[in-house]
């Protein structure tokens with residue numbers, strides 16, 4: 111057998127060439143491939159707005175009414191006709207009717223200097239064109255004294271000024287955030303049409319794995335990937351997790367579990383057993399289930415053995431078992447693909463500008479992802495990032511403390527303090 115340690119570096123396979131287990135492709139290519147094959151699920155649901163938080167709109171919503179529906183007062187004060195307050199003040203106006211929110215104003219303003227006591231949200235009585243703030247008027251019994259000439263339209267919220275009837279309120283693929291739901295509720299919508307939830311299977315493989323709460327035997331470790339991925343998906347109202355628990359490192363058992371998952375899920379995320387070692391059976395099990403793998407190895411660290419493919423119409427993301435590698439590949443490759451399946455119009459992660467507050471030697475040709483915390487800001491206001499941990503793909507602690515994951519591009523040989531970085535906020 112060849113001993114690779116005895117070979118000169120020039121004799122080893124460079125980062126982006128085919129190796130015995132398939133081609134190593136750049137991270138950007140792998141993540142683009144995963145996104146490209148992730149089609150939105152075809153199921154649709156109609157939900158009460160009270161059940162729709164975080165779900166994704168399946169159709170463009172146009173405003174059903176003008177918002178606000180009628181001209182109304184933005185202040186507690188007095189509605190006046192600006193024509194009554196010409197020339198130079200002060201002016202004395204008699205106060206007529208009083209209109210509060212929810213009430214209807216009666217009659218039409220007549221010339222002659224009558225003001226209407228009006229409260230915030232009350233409809234503007236016909237013929238009035240300005241509202242004076244009560245703080246700017248002096249009240250004397252049933253009169254007010256006004257010193258500032260009013261502007262036409264002041265303190266009046268016009269019908270339709272927020273959004274007009276028929277105008278697009280939200281596009282297909284929008285996430286129903288609390289603020290978007292508020293807009294739809296403001297138009298009287300009780301129901302929304304949304305894309306069905308993505309059924310995401312999760313499966314951990316490894317003979318050494320025990321779940322928290324169980325006793326650890328010799329050589330065993332606790333399964334931390336299961337909760338990491340479940341918890342990440344628990345934040346996504348558009349995902350329904352189907353948990354297949356722990357499967358032993360046996361090809362036949364994995365074939366059964368992956369076959370079952372493919373029948374029940376839109377996507378399946380496995381962790382562990384994704385490399386090419388003798389205890390790694392996930393790729394073989396996927397193939398034995400009739401599946402295909404588009405991505406076999408990625409020039410990224412951590413996470414090189416990540417695999418992406420399909421079994422039938424179920425998207426398969428086979429992630430490596432090391433917790434950091436599982437988390438990074440889930441977040442960077444699988445998660446945007448799942449967001450695309452959920453129908454989100456912008457499924458990609460958002461990258462934030464930052465500046466390095468650390469030094470790091472990285473491997474040329476690989477995209478590296480390092481856990482970072484924000485330790486201050488530079489004089490341009492960019493967050494200064496400090497790297498956590500020592501870059502081990504098995505570390506749980508560094509990621510638990512991280513506020514973000516910085517992405518170090520393949521062409522970067524090293525990072526020095528002051529270098530511009532991009533990071534993905536995870537906390």
Ligand code: AMP
Pocket residue numbers: 314315316318319331332333334335336381382383384385429430431432433
């Ligand atoms: P594997 O990808 O199966 O070669 O596993 C790589 C490393 O990750 C090994 O040290 C495993 O024990 C560990 N590992 C695998 N799965 C998990 C898991 N679900 N939780 C924590 N560690 C894991």
Ligand code: MG
Pocket residue numbers: 315316317359382383389431
């Ligand atoms: Mg394993």
